[in-house]
Amino acid sequence: xxxxxxxxxxxxxxxxxxxxxxxxxxxxxxxxxxxxxxxxxxxxxxxxxxxxxxxxxxxxxxxxxxxxxxxxxxxxxxxxxxxxxxxxxxxxxxxxxxxxxxxxxxxxxxxxxx
Amino acid sequence: xxxxxxxxxxxxxxxxxxxxxxxxxxxxxxxxxxxxxxxxxxxxxxxxxxxxxxxxxxxxxxxxxxxxxxxxxxxxxxxxxxxxxxxxxxxxxxxxxxxxxxxxxxxxxxxxxx
Numbered sequence: 627x628x629x630x631x632x633x634x635x636x637x638x639x640x641x642x643x644x645x646x647x648x649x650x651x652x653x654x655x656x657x658x659x660x661x662x663x664x665x666x667x668x669x670x671x672x673x674x675x676x677x678x679x680x681x682x683x684x685x686x687x688x689x690x691x692x693x694x695x696x697x698x699x700x701x702x703x704x705x706x707x708x709x710x711x712x713x714x715x716x717x718x719x720x721x722x723x724x725x726x727x728x729x730x731x732x733x734x735x736x737x738x739x740x
Numbered sequence: 741x742x743x744x745x746x747x748x749x750x751x752x753x754x755x756x757x758x759x760x761x762x763x764x765x766x767x768x769x770x771x772x773x774x775x776x777x778x779x780x781x782x783x784x785x786x787x788x789x790x791x792x793x794x795x796x797x798x799x800x801x802x803x804x805x806x807x808x809x810x811x812x813x814x815x816x817x818x819x820x821x822x823x824x825x826x827x828x829x830x831x832x833x834x835x836x837x838x839x840x841x842x843x844x845x846x847x848x849x850x851x852x853x854x
Binding site: 630659666667668669670671674684685716718725726728729730731732733734 | 772776782783785786832834841844
């Protein structure tokens with residue numbers, strides 16, 4: 627079934643550790659996104675990529691980095707995790723980067739930083 | 741600046757009754773508006789979107805939404821609620837610049853009472 631997969635499903639991480647959240651889509655979508663979901667705040671954009679080889683910063687990029695080596699994969703890295711990065715992380719993709727393009731979401735990764 | 745407001749954190753409705761989940765928006769220029777639903781421990785699922793044209797948009801699972809430009813609203817509706825509609829609902833907006841950021845509301849939890 628076509629869609630977006632994320633790994634791991636959940637993770638408990640010690641503060642200061644490095645962590646990479648994986649995201650893969652098989653829809654050949656050009657654009658991909660990383661959001662974090664926090665209670666009472668909705669979803670906020672961390673980083674995005676309009677096409678392979680390009681990335682951009684979203685609303686809350688500090689402490690996170692991304693890469694887009696190919697169309698399908700868009701990993702999110704926390705270089706040195708802090709407790710405020712405890713959240714649920716969602717990867718999304720869309721066919722294009724235009725305002726009318728629908729974003730489709732993965733199942734999420736629940737990250738706890740202690 | 742773009743923003744979305746969902747004024748109700750919680751909406752309760754009896755099964756079989758009509759439901760409305762409210763959303764108001766603020767953008768410069770014409771908006772692109774989206775509704776998503778999130779079931780427990782799942783990612784967001786796309787329900788419907790308004791781009792242009794008919795103010796009444798029909799989407800998945802019998803949901804529809806009405807775009808009202810004068811009131812800057814995009815309320816989600818369903819004529820007859822099902823217990824299985826119980827979930828968290830998010831409204832989101834983008835503007836015509838096609839900026840990558842999809843701005844989400846804080847979500848409304850819908851509970852359908854049998």
